[in-house]
Amino acid sequence: MFATINAVHAYSDRMPEALIWLVFAVGLAGGEALTGDMSLLMLAGGALAAAASSWLLGWPVWADGVVFLVVSVLLIAVVRPALRRRLVAPAGLQTGVQALEGKSALVIDRVAGDRGQVKLDGQLWTARPFNDGDIYEPGERVTVVHIDGATAVVWKDT
Structure with a gap:
C-alpha cells in the first residue's frame, strides 16, 4: 500500500513540470493559428513531447529541454516541408x-x-x-x- 502511495506521490511531483510544458504547447499552437507558418506548430509538438517525457519518465528539466529541442528540430526539418508542400497551393499559373x-x-x-x-x-x-x-x-x-x-x-x- 505504501508503494502505491509513493508511486502516486512521485507522479504528482512531476506533474507541475509536465503541466508547464503542456501549457507552453497549447500557447504555441494558439500562436500558430495567428501566423499560419507551421513553425510554431512544430515547436508545439516539441513542447508536447517534452511534457510527455516529463510526466512519463520523470527526467530533470534540462533533459525535458533537450527532448523539446531535438523533437522541434526534427519536426521543423522533416515534417514542416512535407506539410507545407501538401497544404500550401503553388503559385498560380498564368492563364489566358x-x-x-x-x-x-x-x-x-x-x-x-x-x-x-x-x-x-x-x-x-x-x-x-x-x-x-x-x-x-x-x-x-x-x-x-x-x-x-x-x-x-x-x-x-x-
Whole structure:
C-alpha cells in the first residue's frame, strides 16, 4: 500500500513540470493559428513531447529541454516541408493572355504601324510594334510585350 502511495506521490511531483510544458504547447499552437507558418506548430509538438517525457519518465528539466529541442528540430526539418508542400497551393499559373506575355513569336506578315501578323503558340495573331517606328519583316523573331485586345504588341530584342 505504501508503494502505491509513493508511486502516486512521485507522479504528482512531476506533474507541475509536465503541466508547464503542456501549457507552453497549447500557447504555441494558439500562436500558430495567428501566423499560419507551421513553425510554431512544430515547436508545439516539441513542447508536447517534452511534457510527455516529463510526466512519463520523470527526467530533470534540462533533459525535458533537450527532448523539446531535438523533437522541434526534427519536426521543423522533416515534417514542416512535407506539410507545407501538401497544404500550401503553388503559385498560380498564368492563364489566358497573361500566359502569352513574354513569349517569342514569329513574324508572318510585315508588322508595322497598326498591321501585321505573328504566329504565337501555333496561332495567328494580329500584331503591332511596341515602338511606333519599328518595322519587323516576315521570318523575324519578336517578343510579345503584352496583349491589347486581340492584338499582340511585339518588340524585337536587339
